[in-house]
Amino acid sequence: MRDVVIIGIGQTPVGEHWDKSLRHLAHDAIMAALQDADLGAADALYVGNMLSGELAGQEHLGALIADFIGLRGIEAMKIEAACGSGAAAVHVGMMAVASGMHDVVLACGVEKMTDAIGSVTTSGLAMAADQEYEVSQGISFVGLNALLMRRYMHDFGVSKEAFAAFTINAHRNGVNNPNAMFRSAVSEAAYARAGMIADPINLLDSSPVCDGSACVVLAPADLFRSRAKARILASAVATDSLAVHDRRDPMALDAVTLSTQRALAQAHLAHAGVDLFEVHDAFSIMAALSLEAAGFAKPGQAVQMAQTGEIAIGGRLPISTMGGLKSRGHPVGATGVYQIVEVVEQLTGQAGANQVQGATVGMAQNIGGSGATVVTHILGAV
Amino acid sequence: MRDVVIIGIGQTPVGEHWDKSLRHLAHDAIMAALQDADLGAADALYVGNMLSGELAGQEHLGALIADFIGLRGIEAMKIEAACGSGAAAVHVGMMAVASGMHDVVLACGVEKMTDAIGSVTTSGLAMAADQEYEVSQGISFVGLNALLMRRYMHDFGVSKEAFAAFTINAHRNGVNNPNAMFRSAVSEAAYARAGMIADPINLLDSSPVCDGSACVVLAPADLFRSRAKARILASAVATDSLAVHDRRDPMALDAVTLSTQRALAQAHLAHAGVDLFEVHDAFSIMAALSLEAAGFAKPGQAVQMAQTGEIAIGGRLPISTMGGLKSRGHPVGATGVYQIVEVVEQLTGQAGANQVQGATVGMAQNIGGSGATVVTHILGAV
Numbered sequence: 001m002r003d004v005v006i007i008g009i010g011q012t013p014v015g016e017h018w019d020k021s022l023r024h025l026a027h028d029a030i031m032a033a034l035q036d037a038d039l040g041a042a043d044a045l046y047v048g049n050m051l052s053g054e055l056a057g058q059e060h061l062g063a064l065i066a067d068f069i070g071l072r073g074i075e076a077m078k079i080e081a082a083c084g085s086g087a088a089a090v091h092v093g094m095m096a097v098a099s100g101m102h103d104v105v106l107a108c109g110v111e112k113m114t115d116a117i118g119s120v121t122t123s124g125l126a127m128a129a130d131q132e133y134e135v136s137q138g139i140s141f142v143g144l145n146a147l148l149m150r151r152y153m154h155d156f157g158v159s160k161e162a163f164a165a166f167t168i169n170a171h172r173n174g175v176n177n178p179n180a181m182f183r184s185a186v187s188e189a190a191y192a193r194a195g196m197i198a199d200p201i202n203l204l205d206s207s208p209v210c211d212g213s214a215c216v217v218l219a220p221a222d223l224f225r226s227r228a229k230a231r232i233l234a235s236a237v238a239t240d241s242l243a244v245h246d247r248r249d250p251m252a253l254d255a256v257t258l259s260t261q262r263a264l265a266q267a268h269l270a271h272a273g274v275d276l277f278e279v280h281d282a283f284s285i286m287a288a289l290s291l292e293a294a295g296f297a298k299p300g301q302a303v304q305m306a307q308t309g310e311i312a313i314g315g316r317l318p319i320s321t322m323g324g325l326k327s328r329g330h331p332v333g334a335t336g337v338y339q340i341v342e343v344v345e346q347l348t349g350q351a352g353a354n355q356v357q358g359a360t361v362g363m364a365q366n367i368g369g370s371g372a373t374v375v376t377h378i379l380g381a382v
Numbered sequence: 383m384r385d386v387v388i389i390g391i392g393q394t395p396v397g398e399h400w401d402k403s404l405r406h407l408a409h410d411a412i413m414a415a416l417q418d419a420d421l422g423a424a425d426a427l428y429v430g431n432m433l434s435g436e437l438a439g440q441e442h443l444g445a446l447i448a449d450f451i452g453l454r455g456i457e458a459m460k461i462e463a464a465c466g467s468g469a470a471a472v473h474v475g476m477m478a479v480a481s482g483m484h485d486v487v488l489a490c491g492v493e494k495m496t497d498a499i500g501s502v503t504t505s506g507l508a509m510a511a512d513q514e515y516e517v518s519q520g521i522s523f524v525g526l527n528a529l530l531m532r533r534y535m536h537d538f539g540v541s542k543e544a545f546a547a548f549t550i551n552a553h554r555n556g557v558n559n560p561n562a563m564f565r566s567a568v569s570e571a572a573y574a575r576a577g578m579i580a581d582p583i584n585l586l587d588s589s590p591v592c593d594g595s596a597c598v599v600l601a602p603a604d605l606f607r608s609r610a611k612a613r614i615l616a617s618a619v620a621t622d623s624l625a626v627h628d629r630r631d632p633m634a635l636d637a638v639t640l641s642t643q644r645a646l647a648q649a650h651l652a653h654a655g656v657d658l659f660e661v662h663d664a665f666s667i668m669a670a671l672s673l674e675a676a677g678f679a680k681p682g683q684a685v686q687m688a689q690t691g692e693i694a695i696g697g698r699l700p701i702s703t704m705g706g707l708k709s710r711g712h713p714v715g716a717t718g719v720y721q722i723v724e725v726v727e728q729l730t731g732q733a734g735a736n737q738v739q740g741a742t743v744g745m746a747q748n749i750g751g752s753g754a755t756v757v758t759h760i761l762g763a764v
Binding site: 002021023056057058060063067077080088095101123124126128130238246368372 | 383384403405426432433435436438439440441442443444445446448449454455456457458459460461462463464466470473474477478480481482483505506508509510511512513514517618619620621622623624628636637640750751754755
């Protein structure tokens with residue numbers, strides 16, 4: 001297997017891009033990444049996207065976007081793993097380079113969620129859950145996460161208010177990220193006042209519906225050593241049942257555990273070797289469950305870890321360093337690529353006011369559904 | 383790059399499977415393939431599918447199916463390239479093995495199209511075309527192909543009736559395939575009587591709306607030499623614009639040409655080295671355009687090639703040897719895997735009455751949209 005490096009990154013601001021369609025968003029991120037890599041073309045394109053069929057009436061994004069960016073003819077296809085689609089596309093791109101099939105590969109995540117009315121988006125997101133055994137009962141995706149959060153509060157005696165620490169951390173970091181959707185700090189008082197979405201998940205527990213695209217350029221280390229911005233030390237995918245009721249233990253995200261273990265093994269690293277963690281904080285409860293299942297906190301102790309500042313820039317394990325899904329935003333199929341782009345920013349000293357000093361190893365973990373597909377990347381500084 | 387072999391194949395009959403949902407169809411094909419490989423598990427699963435979101439309200443098929451077949455935890459994701467999704471999934475699986483990321487990989491195509499009312503299926507299939515520049519004008523996917531056929535008839539002076547040769551060949555072969563949807567021969571008279579769908583495309587020019595799933599088990603040649611059923615000599619993807627009006631020449635499927643050239647180069651073969659060709663005959667016109675763009679016939683001469691029997695079993699280049707998309711059926715995201723399964727049947731002498739005698743090299747070509755994504759595999763006998 002050839003070692004793979006990231007030689008370029010690009011992203012659009014996350015937000016409501018009324019003036020741009022899917023192909024324009026992807027174009028902007030890809031062009032920025034190619035420019036960053038000082039290249040004008042690539043051999044293949046893997047597009048991470050979940051909802052284009054449901055929300056835009058458009059599948060077949062691989063060829064569509066390859067053509068629109070001026071690279072008609074190259075290999076291209078769409079990769080889908082619900083909200084884990086972005087990192088899954090990077091994983092496929094990594095295999096394409098590692099195998100020797102291609103030298104310069106684009107992995108682009110793109111999602112445009114704001115062109116549809118809310119109920120369609122809600123129905124679309126529910127396609128990450130089990131249609132026949134969960135969604136057909138009438139539950140939405142946020143509803144499923146609300147059940148998990150309620151159970152967590154019950155099992156571990158954690159108050160609803162304690163979860164504010166995740167939101168406050170994410171928004172504090174988002175303030176300094178020019179590509180974040182919400183660049184505003186959040187107080188405990190604001191969290192307490194936030195409108196309820198699906199009890200106990202309130203508006204400030206929830207990542208936003210938004211548009212965005214991010215892209216990385218992948219290449220073999222031996223041919224592109226001088227341009228390398230970060231090394232891919234690990235790329236690991238694991239799965240669990242979609243249906244939460246069918247899990248061994250709803251409080252244990254087994255696929256997070258598996259994916260993290262596989263990634264650490266690939267990278268020959270222990271937990272202590274990870275300097276920052278871009279966590280999939282689509283809801284506060286997912287941040288807590290992820291930290292625990294990944295092995296960075298004991299069961300029931302992740303909220304305390306957040307409250308004591310261990311997750312802040314400068315803490316033991318900074319998470320959501322550029323705002324996370326909560327503040328940067330969660331354009332679902334693009335999110336996993338944003339996370340990886342942000343880890344590269346950290347490892348190359350481009351994270352500005354949010355720079356994690358001395359960071360040489362960063363982990364990004366992208367989750368599809370409520371833990372059913374988990375894609376973990378570990379990147380190392382060059 | 384590690385050499386990759388196919389060590390197991392499986393398929394469900396193509397048809398209207400009212401009693402089975404997506405996950406059951408995929409289960410049946412995967413279990414058959416694993417049994418054929420004499421294995422009980424695999425390291426990863428790539429699912430080719432186009433329409434599950436639109437027609438079943440279900441995305442996230444990778445984890446869903448991995449769990450349902452009893453392999454919860456393994457890497458899994460969905461690959462989408464419109465009607466080319468199946469072969470695209472095989473391509474990703476090939477890269478996963480070639481790279482060394484995984485040893486035993488399942489590539490499964492699955493589609494369930496008959497659970498939706500016709501207009502929803504028609505809208506879904508149109509997502510293979512350009513929503514903003516084609517579909518928004520009101521054209522359907524069969525409508526686009528009808529424009530291509532009309533133009534072909536005009537440019538090359540070919541009669542509508544002459545296209546019957548493709549249908550007659552496909553159905554003649556389908557009669558002997560127990561997994562084909564239509565096991566009935568078609569006469570020229572029946573073709574002439576067939577109801578018009580989108581002039582000049584009639585019912586017997588069109589592949590059917592149907593359900594089905596097919597699967598191959600991929601593995602590295604060096605570790606599984608004794609179980610190998612066929613070698614993957616080439617796996618090549620190429621793209622073109624989705625929008626037909628934006629092509630260099632609507633009669634030239636440039637992505638077919640590119641993909642074929644890339645595949646032949648990978649396999650170190652010339653056209654004459656290909657013993658049979660599973661062509662993407664979603665409509666008769668696509669069979670004709672594919673044969674020409676792939677270099678097996680000169681422009682405007684593919685229909686004559688069909689009429690003179692060169693495409694029949696025993697002819698110069700047998701195509702659609704197990705019925706093709708027309709007679710075996712075209713469960714869109716599964717089709718590319720069916721084609722590859724059928725090539726393996728031919729190379730292992732399992733094609734029964736349709737056996738192409740002495741076949742040692744077979745090509746399978748799966749197309750997304752009206753030529754926008756083309757995935758070509760060349761397999762060699764062991």
